Amino acid sequence: MSQARSVIVSGGSRGLGAAIVQSFLDCGDRVATCSRTATPATDAWASDPGTDGRFHHELVDLADQGACESFVAGVTERFGGVDVLVNNAGVAREGVLALVRADDVDTVVDLNVKATIHLTRLVVRRMLPRGSGRVINISSVVGLSGYRGLSVYSATKAALDGFTRALARELGARGITVNSVAPGYMRTEMSHGLDEAQLEQIARRTPAGRLGEPQDVAAAVRFLASPEAAFISGHVLVVDGGLTA
Numbered sequence: 001m002s003q004a005r006s007v008i009v010s011g012g013s014r015g016l017g018a019a020i021v022q023s024f025l026d027c028g029d030r031v032a033t034c035s036r037t038a039t040p041a042t043d044a045w046a047s048d049p050g051t052d053g054r055f056h057h058e059l060v061d062l063a064d065q066g067a068c069e070s071f072v073a074g075v076t077e078r079f080g081g082v083d084v085l086v087n088n089a090g091v092a093r094e095g096v097l098a099l100v101r102a103d104d105v106d107t108v109v110d111l112n113v114k115a116t117i118h119l120t121r122l123v124v125r126r127m128l129p130r131g132s133g134r135v136i137n138i139s140s141v142v143g144l145s146g147y148r149g150l151s152v153y154s155a156t157k158a159a160l161d162g163f164t165r166a167l168a169r170e171l172g173a174r175g176i177t178v179n180s181v182a183p184g185y186m187r188t189e190m191s192h193g194l195d196e197a198q199l200e201q202i203a204r205r206t207p208a209g210r211l212g213e214p215q216d217v218a219a220a221v222r223f224l225a226s227p228e229a230a231f232i233s234g235h236v237l238v239v240d241g242g243l244t245a
């Protein structure tokens with residue numbers, strides 16, 4: 001892998017994805033990201049002379065396979081290949097299973113599992129001839145421990161960890177590592193669905209005594225993308241301040 005890597009981060013417009021984009025840009029890497037809407041963060045990176053053509057944002061609905069294909073093809077051409085794929089885009093819908101709407105089940109499964117697998121398929125095809133690459137899937141501790149009212153979301157995150165393990169076996173001999181980062185409860189828009197009392201309770205139950213920050217996750221992703229992590233594959237790295245220890 002060359003010094004400056006070419007990185008795709010799905011859903012890098014806000015939250016954890018934005019922290020991951022920022023941390024790769026800070027390392028001098030080229031970063032492409034996609035989301036359905038632009039944000040102040042994507043606008044600022046695109047116009048920042050400091051990123052010097054190293055940042056690319058595209059409006060893509062990852063549920064649209066055709067749009068996904070042209071995004072990956074465009075990034076490959078622009079950056080000359082993809083060294084690191086971070087599958088970060090995800091969606092949660094809260095509600096006890098008996099009351100969950102059928103189309104909410106589809107929305108969560110379609111993005112978290114199907115779109116992630118399709119995007120990975122497109123990128124891995126391009127990593128294989130190069131004989132190197134890193135795939136990092138952002139799953140969740142609820143895929144390991146479950147959470148009341150998040151059964152569908154938990155199922156998709158457990159599926160991602162299974163995907164990680166199988167793909168690590170499939171791609172290990174081809175120089176590609178595949179790992180999951182499983183965050184605990186982070187301060188992002190996704191956790192806004194939880195009320196203050198729930199957030200305080202989670203912080204109290206966490207040995208580290210606080211919720212996670214997006215930078216905690218970005219640091220774990222950066223490590224798994226680094227040369228030091230070359231022998232780590234098929235692993236689920238929990239980043240939760242000890243909550244599920």
Ligand code: NAP
Binds near residue numbers: 015035036090185
């Ligand atoms: P977030 O703030 O809701 O951001 C999600 C990102 O994904 C946004 O950039 C969003 O942009 C994009 N996205 C959503 N649907 C998309 C679609 N159909 N096509 C393209 N992009 C799409 O989420 P977050 O809290 O940062 O979470 C990031 C990841 O970490 C997710 O996989 C989540 O499951 C996981 N995670 C989060 C927490 C937490 O506490 N926050 C804990 C554990 C795991 P648009 O909406 O504009 O498309």
